[in-house]
Amino acid sequence: MIDLYTLDKPALETLLAVWDEPRFRADQLWNWLYDRRVASFAEMTNLPIRLRQRLEAETQLGSLVLEDEQSSHDGTVKRLYSLHDGQFIEAVLMEYDDDRRTACISTQAGCAMGCVFCATGQMGFARNLTADEIFEQAMLYARDLAARGDRLSNVVLMGMGEPFHNYDNAIHAVRRLMSDLELGARHITVSTVGLVPMIRRFADEGLQVKLAISLHAATDEERGALLPVNRKYPLRELISACRYYTDKSGRRISFEWTLIQGENDTPEQAEKLGQLLRGLNCHVNVIPLNPTTGYGGHPSAQGRIQQFINILGEHGIPATVRIRRGIDIDAGCGQLKSKVLKRRAAHAASLEDTLPE
Numbered sequence: 546m547i548d549l550y551t552l553d554k555p556a557l558e559t560l561l562a563v564w565d566e567p568r569f570r571a572d573q574l575w576n577w578l579y580d581r582r583v584a585s586f587a588e589m590t591n592l593p594i595r596l597r598q599r600l601e602a603e604t605q606l607g608s609l610v611l612e613d614e615q616s617s618h619d620g621t622v623k624r625l626y627s628l629h630d631g632q633f634i635e636a637v638l639m640e641y642d643d644d645r646r647t648a649c650i651s652t653q654a655g656c657a658m659g660c661v662f663c664a665t666g667q668m669g670f671a672r673n674l675t676a677d678e679i680f681e682q683a684m685l686y687a688r689d690l691a692a693r694g695d696r697l698s699n700v701v702l703m704g705m706g707e708p709f710h711n712y713d714n715a716i717h718a719v720r721r722l723m724s725d726l727e728l729g730a731r732h733i734t735v736s737t738v739g740l741v742p743m744i745r746r747f748a749d750e751g752l753q754v755k756l757a758i759s760l761h762a763a764t765d766e767e768r769g770a771l772l773p774v775n776r777k778y779p780l781r782e783l784i785s786a787c788r789y790y791t792d793k794s795g796r797r798i799s800f801e802w803t804l805i806q807g808e809n810d811t812p813e814q815a816e817k818l819g820q821l822l823r824g825l826n827c828h829v830n831v832i833p834l835n836p837t838t839g840y841g842g843h844p845s846a847q848g849r850i851q852q853f854i855n856i857l858g859e860h861g862i863p864a865t866v867r868i869r870r871g872i873d874i875d876a877g878c879g880q881l882k883s884k885v886l887k888r889r890a891a892h893a894a895s896l897e898d899t900l901p902e
Contacts, residue, residue, distance in 0.1 A: 547604040549578060550684060551677045566596060578606075579725050582684075582691035607681050609634075624685075628654065628678065632671050634705055636682040638690075646690055647699040650682040652715050653706025658738050659773045660759070662803060662834060665705045673711040679718035680725070687726055700728060703736040703757070709743035716747075719754055730754045736801065741778040744786040748793040756790060757799040757830070758783070762809055763817035771809075784821065791826045798827045802864075804845035804853065805834045815853045819860025829857055829864035 552560065558571040570592065577589045584606065586597045609626040612633065616622050620640040627633055632654035639647045656663070657670035679702075687697040700722055702708045708715040715735065722728045730753035737744065738759045747756065762768035768775040775783075787798050800822070804810040818829070831853060833844035845853075850866060857864045 548606075548608050548677070549574075549600075549604050550607050550681050564596075564599065570596065574600075582688040584688055584692065607685065609678065609681050609685065622686075626682070628674075630672075634674065634678070634682070636686070636704060638686045645698050646686075646695060647701060648683045648686045648697055649701050649704050650679060651704035651706050652679055652702055652708045652711045652718075656706045657710060658707050660738065661771055662805070673714060674706070676714040676717035676721065679714060680721045683722060683726065697726065697728070699732045699734075701734040701736065701757075703734070707738055707740070708735050709737045709740040709747070712743050712746070716750065716752075719752070734799075738772055738774045739778055739783045739786075740774070741782050741786045744783075745789055748786075748790040751794075753794070753796065755796065755799065756794075757801055758787060759803075760800045760818075760829075761803050763814055763821045767809065767814075780821065784825070787827070788825060796826075798825070800827055800829045801867075802829055802831045803834050804831050804850055806843040806845045806849070810845040810849045810853055812852060812856055815856035816860075819857050819862055822862050823860055827862065829862055830867045831864055832867045 547560065549557070554571070554575055557575060558568065561571045561574070562568070573591055574589070577583050577592075581588075583589060586592075586600045586606075589597055589600075592600075608629060610628075611624060612627045613625040614622065622638045624636050624638075625633055626636065634651040634654050636651060637649040639645075639649065641647070651674065653673050654671040655669050656665045658666055660666040682704075683697065683700045690697050702715060702719070719733055719735065722733055723730060734755040734757055735747070736757040736759060744756070744758075759772065760768070761771050762775075763780075765775060765779045768780060790796070791798055802809070802818070822829070831850060833850065835844070854864045854866070
């Protein structure tokens with residue numbers, strides 16, 4: 546089966562030419578796929594029935610298979626998809642009162658970075674996703690939103706995996722988000738734990754896509770304990786690359802700071818962070834920890850969060866609290882996959898127990 550979401554416009558034109566279809570059919574089909582974003586060939590009403598039947602028989606709209614879906618009371622929708630080789634990935638749609646519709650998508654099955662408080666990091670690395678697999682996660686949410694007269698407004702590459710560990714495919718997917726889904730570059734964010742060479746390479750791309758850095762600690766010793774990547778790319782190298790990015794792109798950089806009660810939410814940590822980032826064109830997103838079963842930390846209390854933000858403000862560093870979405874459905878990356886795998890393992894074990902000796 547040919548996955549139509551993997552074909553660019555020239556490839557789609559070639560396919561239909563091989564089928565002896567007139568050239569304008571490719572324009573019509575492209576319109577149904579990416580402008581109207583329909584979910585079935587039956588909806589493509591200006592295509593001849595014979596063509597729709599052939600499309601149904603020989604092509605498909607995407608390769609991701611929905612394995613599980615959870616919806617939160619705040620409107621967040623989390624999906625678990627299986628891939629052709631049995632791997633699993635997660636994607637999340639977050640809906641906000643200001644009409645933003647943001648898809649958080651994965652770039653890898655698993656992750657090799659080993660961040661201690663991340664459910665994905667705890668499960669290890671399986672493989673990189675293709676650019677098409679990355680793009681399709683956003684495409685499917687965009688398609689579902691279109692069906693109810695709504696539109697995907699933002700995409701963040703902050704799901705499972707490290708985008709810069711899968712750099713070429715991640716950037717290819719970003720370019721498709723801009724061209725095929727017509728998302729503005731400033732409505733796309735790429736998040737990294739701090740792969741220094743790739744930050745510099747990203748700066749040289751000339752894209753106006755936003756960049757977010759997962760920081761979480763302001764000294765090498767403390768950051769290395771949370772994010773093993775810091776042992777390879779210590780803070781001095783990381784901040785230097787960040788300054789290169791802001792100078793080259795003219796864009797403000799965002800730093801993600803997961804606040805863990807009693808560990809990195811202290812006034813001392815805020816002072817160190819303010820000194821580290823002083824003079825850098827940046828913004829800090831402080832995020833209360835999303836607890837996982839593999840890490841014993843707890844989210845910071847509201848008073849400690851505000852104190853942390855106030856101290857950063859004294860250093861001229863703007864900071865805001867990122868609203869946690871989907872807490873009731875384990876919307877943090879890797880949590881749904883982990884839960885489903887444990888459930889399947891328990892089911893398999895129960896079946897084995899029932900087998901005769």
